[in-house]
Amino acid sequence: MADIIDGRKLSKALNQGRVKAGAAKLSRAPGLAAVLVGADPASMVYVKRKGLVADRVGFYHRQVDLPVETTQAELLRVVEALNVDPKIDGILVQLPLPAHLDSQEVLDTISPTKDVDGFHAVNAGLLAQGRARFVPCTPLGVMRMLEAYEINLSGMDAVVVGRSDIVGKPMAMLLLAANCTVTICHSRTKNLAETVARADLVVAAVGRPEMVKGDWIKEGAVVIDVGINRVADGSLVGDVEYESASRKASFITPVPGGVGPMTIAMLMENTLRSAQISQGVEPF
Numbered sequence: 001m002a003d004i005i006d007g008r009k010l011s012k013a014l015n016q017g018r019v020k021a022g023a024a025k026l027s028r029a030p031g032l033a034a035v036l037v038g039a040d041p042a043s044m045v046y047v048k049r050k051g052l053v054a055d056r057v058g059f060y061h062r063q064v065d066l067p068v069e070t071t072q073a074e075l076l077r078v079v080e081a082l083n084v085d086p087k088i089d090g091i092l093v094q095l096p097l098p099a100h101l102d103s104q105e106v107l108d109t110i111s112p113t114k115d116v117d118g119f120h121a122v123n124a125g126l127l128a129q130g131r132a133r134f135v136p137c138t139p140l141g142v143m144r145m146l147e148a149y150e151i152n153l154s155g156m157d158a159v160v161v162g163r164s165d166i167v168g169k170p171m172a173m174l175l176l177a178a179n180c181t182v183t184i185c186h187s188r189t190k191n192l193a194e195t196v197a198r199a200d201l202v203v204a205a206v207g208r209p210e211m212v213k214g215d216w217i218k219e220g221a222v223v224i225d226v227g228i229n230r231v232a233d234g235s236l237v238g239d240v241e242y243e244s245a246s247r248k249a250s251f252i253t254p255v256p257g258g259v260g261p262m263t264i265a266m267l268m269e270n271t272l273r274s275a276q277i278s279q280g281v282e283p284f
């Protein structure tokens with residue numbers, strides 16, 4: 001049976017430890033602005049949770065709720081105002097945006113120095129070149145979990161299932177920088193099962209419930225499940241078949257309580273670091 005990687009416990013330790021302490025040392029509290037367009041229920045839950053954690057670690061937090069019919073120009077103006085707001089160190093625009101909006105243009109309008117999600121083209125480019133400034137929170141949280149459980153990545157065959165700009169691509173970059181041999185799989189991949197079966201480390205980030213089957217997992221592999229899918233009976237499941245995978249894996253992340261809380265913890269770390277840089281304090 002696999003050891004469970006406890007993201008809830010680890011994120012609490014990080015938030016209540018160095019993030020809270022780091023924030024308390026600053027003359028002005030780190031400020032985080034979250035922009036939510038429309039009323040997608042999952043996005044509302046995520047944004048609310050980020051606000052609660054921000055409060056708990058002593059940050060200033062502002063949620064900007066915009067109606068679903070907000071135009072591109074209106075949204076860009078909101079972002080531009082936050083870019084020059086001296087109380088705000090981190091800006092996040094919750095994704096996905098309603099279909100009529102151009103997400104890429106919105107993300108590229110966020111000042112790269114306040115881009116605590118790490119989605120701006122400049123930050124994506126810096127990460128790809130191995131000189132990251134802000135790293136997207138979910139893959140950063142995954143790296144932090146692997147580190148905390150002392151999993152030695154060097155030379156591992158890592159398979160990332162999913163190629164999104166938010167998780168799959170930055171995850172692959174981070175694993176490459178940690179000396180893994182990285183394969184990225186996606187919806188057109190042939191032989192997905194065989195590819196996953198060769199992996200020492202599997203990161204599943206496709207957003208399809210239990211799509212990665214337990215019997216694909218190599219004995220002793222490390223399994224990281226980024227998926228959070230609500231299924232017909234109302235429960236949450238990951239992208240991996242948990243029960244069967246945990247019989248093969250050496251380490252596995254649960255859903256919920258795995259990667260999710262780490263994503264929020266990394267958002268807090270990125271926001272703290274942004275505030276430290278802007279206040280001339282040595283970032284951690």
Ligand code: GUN
Nearest residue numbers: 092093094095096117137
């Ligand atoms: N939607 C899903 N994940 C994320 C995230 O990490 N940040 C933002 N802004 N939106 C998301």
